[in-house]
Amino acid sequence: MVFDVVTSAAEYVRKIVEGCSGLKALLTDDETLSMIGLVYSQLEAYNKGVFLIEKLDTPRSEQMKHMKCLVFVRPNSTNLNILQRELASPKFGEYHIFFSNIVRKTLLEELADSDTSEVVNEVQEYFLDFYAVAPQLFHLNVLPCVLSASVENPILERLVDGISSLFLALKMRPFIRYDAHSQLCRFICERLSVRMDQENTLFDFRRRESNPVVLILDRMQDPLTPLITPWTYEAMIHELIGIKNNRVNLRHSPDARKGYQEVVLDPKQDGFYNVNRYKNYGDLGVNIKSLVDRFQEKARYNHSTSTIEDMMKFLEAYPELRSSSSEVNKHVTLMSELSRLVTSRHLMDVAQLEQDIACRNSLTEHQNQLFKMLQNPHIHIEDKFRLSLIYALRYEEVTQNRLGEIKDTLKKLGLSAERLQLFSSILRYGGNASRTSDIFQNKSILGIVRNTVRRGIVGVENVFAQHVPLIVHIIDDIMKGRLRETEFPFMIPPSGKNVPKEIIIFITGGVTYQESRAVALINGDSQTESEPEISAAANFAQSNGFRVILGGSTVHNSKSFLAEVSRVAYPWK
Known part of the structure; x- marks a missing residue:
């Protein structure tokens, strides 16, 4: 049996979209639209006869009796009410209704009572109630x-x-x-x-x-892992820019050209992302250069159109060339923005200390390095704050931790009282008194052994990957x-x-x-x-x-x- 959430989710969407022939419309709610979008593209739906994709609650006055309506929504009272209004005045020839989870018997009965025109062809439970x-x-x-x-x-x-x-x-x-x-x-x-x-x-x-x-x-x-700066492609993009439903908003990037202010990261459609989403920052630079070099070779090969034969070859290769151009532009733009943020925020310096605090117990050394970092005018205040929280989690129970001085320093640097309150909040949430886990590998004998082995193996080349x-x-x-x-x-x-x-x-x-x-x-x-x-x-x-x-x-x-x-x-x- 398949143990893969994307494959399982995509199979449900295929059953919905391909279950009947002819011209089709797909109606969703906010959540199911995003769930579908993660595993099935609009182009795939179009190729299977879906010519209209809308929200279920979109007002519709036009009669479209020539189309079959596929409805995929969560089984809640809000969607039931909208469906009842739709069925009271149906705009489509027939309806195929799919719920994303188990449906209460009473909901089915209310839905059946609303189908006075007998346009509902089927009602199914397809268990896609998660984001794959x-x-x-x-x-x-x-x-x-x-x-x-x-x-x-x-x-x-x-x-x-x-x-x-x-x-x-x-x-x-x-x-x-x-x-x-x-x-x-x-x-x-x-x-x-x-x-x-x-x-x-x-x-x-x-x-x-x-x-x-x-x-x-x-x-x-x-509570430590979400605070540590990641150094792999997908995780870096989410940390420094943000990913929502496979989309990345680059409108605030000074290097984002028109057409690339929002980009989609879909491993099914984007070969470079599929191969490199888990690669570290150092490897990415090399791989981006290779991507650009390969594109330049293709572009040069297709540049000559002096004969009819050359023109035919160019037209045959043009869709692939255009797709390659889009992929290259997207990832060069993303890497340019990541590089800009890493450089402007001095994140390599910050991350090196983060990793050392997370993986090694050395109070005096870490205090000195942290205070030096706090006084550095080139380090962003939020990075100083995040670094201080990591320090607080490790040394919260040490009498000489100087947390009061650290908070006073951050306050003088302009950190708000609301942000300073997070020192207390994170220790209440995930401090020693709340958690039982050995996140610093310093409680159990097994943890201490693991930490010792890790420090013995980890070298300079992966200093940013010490935390596990x-x-x-x-x-x-x-x-x-x-x-x-x-x-x-x-x-x-x-x-x-x-x-x-x-x-x-x-x-x-x-x-x-x-x-x-x-x-x-x-x-x-x-x-x-x-x-x-x-x-x-x-x-x-x-x-x-x-x-x-x-x-x-x-x-x-x-x-x-x-x-x-x-x-x-x-x-x-």
Whole structure:
């Protein structure tokens, strides 16, 4: 069975679009439009007869009886009301209605009562209620995502809807484990367990060779990874510019030419991005140059049109040349903007200290370097602030940490009182008293050994890749059967020993592209030689047939993560 969120999502969209012949219109809501757009292009839909794509709530007066209407929406009361109005005065010849998740019986009855013209041809449940970003990554576009475990909270119900939809899309009923120190994680798991019991027939899938497992983890266990500057292509773009539904807004970039002020990063359509999305910053410069050189060779080859034969060859190659030109311009523009930001913000200097604080315990040295960085007028205030938060997380319990002086210095530099409050918020959210994880690899004997080995192996060439996200160690522990049940209990323990070959990790509070990259490397979807811990986990996973999917409430960069942390009033326990 396929263990790939993009393939599963795209298959549902294909069934919707290709399920009937003739001229078609596709009506969606805001969420389902984005879900479709991540896995299926407008051109693909057009080639299958979809000539109109609109929101369900768009006012329509024109009669289009010659077209079949495909409706794909979430099964909620808002969409039901709009559908009822549409069916009361149908504009299309027939309707094929697809809901993105389990539909309540009462909703179906109300919908049937509204179809007085008998134009509804079919109603189906297609379980695409999540955003499939990469084969190993999905999110639910849920903000705020730092939540209280309340039965009345509709956002929590959205998390349960999305995760259960993924189970159904992958045709699995996994064992459920959760972060024992998070009420939120336990609440989600309880609701997932109830959902699967209530819909027992839907979740009655053929048994697999090994039972899959889902682990619901709280972001508070690793508040460090979202704060660390990433140095790989996709993660850098999201951190420094921002990615939303595969789109990057470059309108504020001084080097973005007309036509490239918003670009799309679609690995299916963009070969360079597909190959390089997980590559580090140093390799990207070399690969961009190769891309430009290859394009120049093509352009020179097609330049001569002195004969009819030359003209014919040029016209045959022109679509490919134009596509190559667009790809080259897009990635040169992106790399130019990344380079500008890295240089203007002196991010290499900042990141080197970030990595050292994250991976090594040296209070006096780090204090001296941090105060020197705070006094540097060329470093952006937000980078000084983020660096100080990383320092605070490591040294919060050390008496001589001088956090008061650090905050006073930032205040004098112009940091607002609201931002300064984040020191308290992040320590309440993910400080030592709240988390049980060993993110600095200095609590457990295993962590200390890992950190010592890492420092012994890591060289100058990958000084920006020393920090390893917590999920790498968690995945390694799951694969080797050593993830402690006292820390991560099962909702219903399996009978006998169960080492799952298929692992889903869902992080309430959001994931990062850097964590997604680590999972892709573990799955063997990309290669790394300079990150020994990830390489070791990848070798073990691929030798023993493990696959991992990562999901989260949203995909964070440091800015969005700190915006969520600012909501925190009390630690999760």
